[in-house]
Amino acid sequence: MKLLFLGDLVGRTGRTAVIEQLPAIVEDQQLDFVVVNGENAAAGFGITEQILQDVLDAGADVVTTGNHVWDQRDTLVYIERQDRLLRPVNFPSGTPGRGAHLFTARNGAQVMVANVMGRVYMDALDDPFAAIERVVDDCPLGAVADAIIIDVHAEATSEKQAMGHFLDGRVSLVVGTHTHVPTADHQILPGGTAYMTDAGMCGCYDSVLGMDKEEPVNRFQRKIPGGRFTPAEGEATISGVAFETNDRTGLAERVAPVRIGGHLEPVIPPFWNL
Numbered sequence: 001m002k003l004l005f006l007g008d009l010v011g012r013t014g015r016t017a018v019i020e021q022l023p024a025i026v027e028d029q030q031l032d033f034v035v036v037n038g039e040n041a042a043a044g045f046g047i048t049e050q051i052l053q054d055v056l057d058a059g060a061d062v063v064t065t066g067n068h069v070w071d072q073r074d075t076l077v078y079i080e081r082q083d084r085l086l087r088p089v090n091f092p093s094g095t096p097g098r099g100a101h102l103f104t105a106r107n108g109a110q111v112m113v114a115n116v117m118g119r120v121y122m123d124a125l126d127d128p129f130a131a132i133e134r135v136v137d138d139c140p141l142g143a144v145a146d147a148i149i150i151d152v153h154a155e156a157t158s159e160k161q162a163m164g165h166f167l168d169g170r171v172s173l174v175v176g177t178h179t180h181v182p183t184a185d186h187q188i189l190p191g192g193t194a195y196m197t198d199a200g201m202c203g204c205y206d207s208v209l210g211m212d213k214e215e216p217v218n219r220f221q222r223k224i225p226g227g228r229f230t231p232a233e234g235e236a237t238i239s240g241v242a243f244e245t246n247d248r249t250g251l252a253e254r255v256a257p258v259r260i261g262g263h264l265e266p267v268i269p270p271f272w273n274l
């Protein structure tokens with residue numbers, strides 16, 4: 001089956017690019033399943049229920065998040081009725097919403113998606129490795145799930161690579177989010193799991209991580225906050241990773257980055273229809 005994962009939507013420019021262009025991408029590439037990280041979709045901070053609905057209507061099957069999941073306070077309430085929105089699975093027990101779920105793809109296949117947060121240079125959460133192991137043990141690839149997608153929302157590249165190898169052969173894709181800069185290390189690991197350390201963001205790359213560059217540069221220089229972080233408003237690049245799985249095993253057969261529009265050189269997977 002053919003799948004697509006898009007990195008963190010940042011602000012109006014990022015979400016608008018995806019909402020406007022995803023329907024044609026899904027159609028042209030005959031995608032069976034799409035996951036989008038939405039943690040920065042609402043002015044860079046969290047996601048509103050309306051934006052979530054717009055992203056789902058555009059063709060996303062699941063929206064994952066990360067450390068910014070609760071930045072819009074309403075999310076604590078509406079996440080209970082929106083089962084296509086995931087928050088990190090290793091938040092404390094009793095946290096609203098859920099971190100992993102089995103979804104039905106357009107082709108009828110069962111796709112497990114899990115969102116997990118790293119702990120290196122981030123909040124102290126439950127062990128992400130133990131948490132994801134429980135999820136995968138409950139839903140084995142090739143038996144219960146036809147594909148398994150893991151969004152590792154983490155700062156450290158080492159922690160994301162370690163998660164990739166920890167899950168190699170047991171899931172279809174391990175992809176990193178949170179750092180907003182696409183990495184060039186997409187590969188299929190020895191056990192058959194597709195891997196990329198960072199999917200990049202869907203946002204304006206003439207920026208600092210999608211935010212208007214002036215205030216971040218000022219804070220690094222002067223250590224005195226001069227204003228709020230606001231999303232950069234230039235044209236967004238849609239950034240992510242495309243992959244294809246074996247229908248019998250659920251393991252990856254092809255993986256390639258996707259970058260469309262904006263300031264970055266375009267990258268279209270060689271196995272996509274032009």
Ligand SMILES: [Fe+2]
Nearest residue numbers: 008039040178
């Ligand atoms: Fe992010």
Ligand SMILES: [Fe+2]
Nearest residue numbers: 066067068178
């Ligand atoms: Fe994040």
